[in-house]
Amino acid sequence: MNFPVKIAQEDLAARVARVSAIAAKHADSVDFDGRFPHEAVDAMKAGRLLGIQIPRQFGGEGATIAQIAELCSMLGQACSAAAMVFAMHHIKLCSLVEHGAESEWHRAFMQRVAVEQLLIASATTEGGIGGNLRNSICAVEVDGDICRLEKDATVISYGSYADAIMITSRAHANAASSDQVLTVFVKEQYALEKTHAWNTLGMRGTCSDGFLFKGEAPAEQILPKPFAEIAAQSMLASSHLLWSSVWYGIAVDAVGRAQAFVRAAARKSPGAPPPGALRLAEVSNLLQMVRSNVVAGLKAYEDAKSDADKLSSMGFAVTMNNVKIASSETILEIVNHVMLICGIMGYKNGTPFSVGRHLRDAHSAQLMISNDRILGNTSSMLLVHKQDTSLLG
Secondary structure (H helix, E strand, O other), rough: OOOOOOOOOOOOHHHHHHHHHHHHHHHHHHHHHHHHHHHHHHHHHOOOOOOOOOOHHHHOOOOOOHHHHHHHHHHHHHHHHHHHHHHHHHHHHHHHHHHHHOOOHHHHHHHHHHHHHHOEEEEEOOOEOOOOOOOOOEEEEEOEEEEEEEEEEOOOHHHHHOHHHEEEEEEEOOOOOOOEEEEEHHHHEEEEEEOOOOOOOOHHHHHHOOOEEEEEEEEHHHHHHHHHHHHHHHHHHHHHHHHHHHHHHHHHHHHHHHHHHHHHHHHOOOOOOOOOHHHHHHHHHHHHHHHHHHHHHHHHHHHHHHOOOHHOHHHHHHHHHHHHHHHHHHHHHHHHHHHHHHHHHHHHHOOOOOOHHHHHHHOOOOOOOHHHHHHHHHHHHHOOOOOOOOOOO
């Protein structure tokens, strides 16, 4: 089925630039009030940005992961909450695009996402397992053509505002905790009972409350591939790369504020080295390291995408884990440097150099799948896998 092109004939960056301007205007109120970034998300929908990853034959634009990462970075410079919503949506969409094309229902759902600009949320965490997304307690019940699921989801990304939720569970009541499936439920097929409020230090606007999820839908909405394959071949890479792109965007905006501060100081004292100039050089180096890390990760993913065995290999998993660890740790160092450069003007809210929001949001990076958990997984793999040390891959 062919779809008419309904998007403006302009590049993705121009469309995201408009969204970013709107997101930046409301970023402080989104953070202060802990509210969903409605204005930015509405602008994403108006700009037809929620379906760009979907293949053209299903009504999308076939955007690559690298293109989406760049857009995450642009949005991250404006409002990290809006950027994270965009990133999380496309992380789920990546799993759908890469693993749902062989299923008639999932192909039709991709068409709906592209046409209706549906926002997809994620529900992988669960009471009793925390952030270990590769284990589930709950199990989907398949009764003929119908499936039912009840899950104590301690976090559902922007769950109250989503048009659909992709949710993990055990494949059946007798399945092992790691024998999981991923199911798509659209809004009219589930009910959410709020159990935990998202009152956090940073990333407040993602509104990732906890819910008791109860859903009933046609069983064909369960993705045909095991979640183990989906996680290894698409979700691992897309999560670490798109999250890192958001964090890079946060760091870019913070460094921009530091540069403006040092330039203003230099104008006040011509001929004298302004305070913070050396630290600005240091933070520029750190920023470039994050950029290089993400770019290398994107290249590694693009190189591996055509090879399912490579995507599922220990070497690829180690590479993606390292991207996440390095990005999430370095962003904090960057924003801390910026705070020292800008001094009290960076510490205070409401100045052109304020970075309190950036610092609080940056602290989420090491917790989104705990770095300790990731390092533990990496250390286990390195016991049997030789570290790749080639510069050219």
